Amino acid sequence: MSGLDNDVGAVFAALADPTRREVMRSLAQRPGLTASSLAGGLPMTRQAVAKHLTALSGAGLVEARREGRETRYTLTPAPLAGAMEWMAEVGAEWDSRLARLATRAEPAG
Amino acid sequence: MVAYAQPMSCVTREIVLPVPRERAWELVTEPDELREWLADDVEFEPEEGAPLRADDRDGVVEQVDVEERIVFRWGESRVEWRLDDAPGGTRFTVTEHRFSDDSFVWGPRLSALSFMAALCPA
Numbered sequence: 001m002s003g004l005d006n007d008v009g010a011v012f013a014a015l016a017d018p019t020r021r022e023v024m025r026s027l028a029q030r031p032g033l034t035a036s037s038l039a040g041g042l043p044m045t046r047q048a049v050a051k052h053l054t055a056l057s058g059a060g061l062v063e064a065r066r067e068g069r070e071t072r073y074t075l076t077p078a079p080l081a082g083a084m085e086w087m088a089e090v091g092a093e094w095d096s097r098l099a100r101l102a103t104r105a106e107p108a109g
Numbered sequence: 110m111v112a113y114a115q116p117m118s119c120v121t122r123e124i125v126l127p128v129p130r131e132r133a134w135e136l137v138t139e140p141d142e143l144r145e146w147l148a149d150d151v152e153f154e155p156e157e158g159a160p161l162r163a164d165d166r167d168g169v170v171e172q173v174d175v176e177e178r179i180v181f182r183w184g185e186s187r188v189e190w191r192l193d194d195a196p197g198g199t200r201f202t203v204t205e206h207r208f209s210d211d212s213f214v215w216g217p218r219l220s221a222l223s224f225m226a227a228l229c230p231a
Contacts, residue, residue: 101146102134105198
């Protein structure tokens with residue numbers, strides 16, 4: 001594949017920025033987030049997140065999907081599908097465990 | 110024994126529990142409490158080297174810093190639990206890392222290993 005090296009270069013350039021890795025980390029754990037919900041969980045503005053998402057989709061790492069008035073983002077690198085699946089699954093498990101723990105920690109009464 | 114290599118993928122979650130550190134530590138270390146939220150069937154002792162079980166997962170406690178941090182292995186992962194003071198209570202942070210093993214086949218396109226390591230906090 002002639003484009004392979006360029007693709008890999010673009011991927012690593014996109015990943016060189018710690019903030020973009022942070023964005024990807026969030027997307028890996030919660031696929032289908034919007035730019036606004038991503039910004040809600042990170043210390044940056046929606047505009048900053050949108051800029052990073054553009055860089056990431058330019059590198060083919062993130063796919064944007066229109067849903068009504070919203071755009072949802074998902075990680076795309078195919079070789080990593082197994083890892084992504086694991087992250088989503090394990091993340092969901094911790095979400096339900098921590099929800100039970102939160103109930104348990106509520107003051108009695 | 111499985112030969113653990115570099116961490117490959119990880120999951121992080123955090124929650125602020127509206128309780129003091131001491132109570133939070135009980136919630137995450139006492140088997141009776143753990144049965145309420147972690148798994149139905151729990152065997153756990155906050156002691157380094159203690160075997161642990163959560164439903165069908167077996168593991169071992171690797172590190173214990175009382176009221177601060179617990180690291181354990183279960184299944185194919187290593188889990189870190191951390192407690193910190195937070196406004197309104199105690200922050201509980203969970204990080205689960207999965208480790209690579211030889212049975213995992215990666216596609217050739219990228220160095221998946223370094224990619225996933227980059228996604229995990231140091």
